[in-house]
Amino acid sequence: AAGVIQSPRHLIKEKRETATLKCYPIPRHDTVYWYQQGPGQDPQFLISFYEKMQSDKGSIPDRFSAQQFSDYHSELNMSSLELGDSALYFCASSAVGLAGAIDTQYFGPGTRLTVL
Amino acid sequence: TQLLEQSPQFLSIQEGENLTVYCNSSSVFSSLQWYRQEPGEGPVLLVTVVTGGEVKKLKRLTFQFGDARKDSSLHITAAQPGDTGLYLCAGITSGTYKYIFGTGTRLKVLA
Numbered sequence: 001a002a003g004v005i006q007s008p009r010h011l012i013k014e015k016r017e018t019a020t021l022k023c024y025p026i027p028r029h030d031t032v033y034w035y036q037q038g039p040g041q042d043p044q045f046l047i048s049f050y051e052k053m054q055s056d057k058g059s060i061p062d063r064f065s066a067q068q069f070s071d072y073h074s075e076l077n078m079s080s081l082e083l084g085d086s087a088l089y090f091c092a093s094s095a096v097g098l099a100g101a102i103d104t105q106y107f108g109p110g111t112r113l114t115v116l
Numbered sequence: 117t118q119l120l121e122q123s124p125q126f127l128s129i130q131e132g133e134n135l136t137v138y139c140n141s142s143s144v145f146s147s148l149q150w151y152r153q154e155p156g157e158g159p160v161l162l163v164t165v166v167t168g169g170e171v172k173k174l175k176r177l178t179f180q181f182g183d184a185r186k187d188s189s190l191h192i193t194a195a196q197p198g199d200t201g202l203y204l205c206a207g208i209t210s211g212t213y214k215y216i217f218g219t220g221t222r223l224k225v226l227a
Contacts, residue, residue, distance in 0.1 A: 004158075033215070042204060042217045043159070090158050092215075104149055105206070105215055107158035 002026055004093050004108035012114045013081050021076040021111045025093030031055070032074040033105060034066060035090040043090055049074060050096065078113075086115045119143050120207055120218035128224045129195055137190045137221045139205035148188050148207040149215075150179055159204055162190075195225045 005024040013019050025032050031050045035043035036059075045058035049068035060066070063081075068074045078085060089112075092105040123138045139148070147166040151159035163172050165181035165188060172179045176199075178191040188205055205218040 042220045045215065045217075088156070104147070104161060104164045106161060107151070109158045110156070112156065 004091055004106055006089075006091050006108035006111050008111060009109065010112050010114075012116065014116055015081060015083060017081050017115075019078045019081060019113060021078070021089055021091075021113070023074045023076070023091030023093075023108060025072050025074070025091075026106055029093035029095045029106075030072060031094045031096060032068055032072070033092040033094075034060075034074070034076050035092065037088045037090060037110075039087075046076070081115045083115050086113055088112050119216045120205060122203075122205060122218040122221050124221060125219060126222050128226065131196055131225055131227050132194050133225075135192050135195060135223070137192075137203055137223075138187065139189070139207075139218050140187045141207065141216075142186065143207070143209055143216075144185050145207035145209055146185070148181060148185070148205060150188070150190055151204045151206065153202040153204060192223075195223075197225045197227045199223060199225050 004026055007022045011019055023032055033048040034046040036046055037043045046060040047066050048056045052068045064078050066076045088110045090110045091108045094103045094105045120139055120141045129135055147164055149164050150162040152162055153159040163174055163179045165179055168183045168185045170181045176193045180189045192199055203221045206215045208215050
């Protein structure tokens with residue numbers, strides 16, 4: 001079965017550079033979530049989109065922005081990178097089921113961002 | 117404020133032993149998931165529970181959702197080294213599109 005695809009899998013950037021992470025949800029999933037996971041920590045919710053509109057916002061820094069496109073893929077744009085941004089970034093997708101009930105999230109393999 | 121508390125946080129056991137991981141909250145969840153994550157990889161879904169009192173079995177893993185849908189447990193029978201990993205519970209409250217993750221349980225099964 002198709003899974004969530006994330007690219008790139010690994011990314012190395014210098015401080016103050018920008019980075020763009022991409023997420024391709026499972027086909028027919030209309031909701032995308034972004035998470036940041038530091039070493040030894042549980043995933044921290046950043047932002048989510050439903051039908052191309054932002055549906056919820058978590059602890060996403062102002063330096064980061066994201067959007068969901070017409071084909072439901074999503075991009076997380078990160079500017080003025082800091083050392084503390086080094087982490088695993090996960091994308092997850094789900095579908096909104098009957099009566100607006102949200103369905104289970106499925107996670108991608110993640111992008112490991114290293115900021116030097 | 118962490119809404120989902122997992123216990124224990126760390127567990128190291130011998131192969132063949134049984135263990136139970138708990139996920140507790142004061143909030144009511146419309147559904148709750150258990151994931152297992154290996155280092156550098158994304159969390160992999162193990163099970164979704166939605167009905168209070170529901171019990172689901174996945175081979176040697178038994179998952180239970182509390183009657184009030186505020187807590188859940190994961191029981192592993194005859195643990196194997198391949199069970200080693202980070203176990204995460206995650207729940208979603210009604211009317212939101214955000215999952216809340218538990219604090220995680222790091223399990224190590226020694227051969």
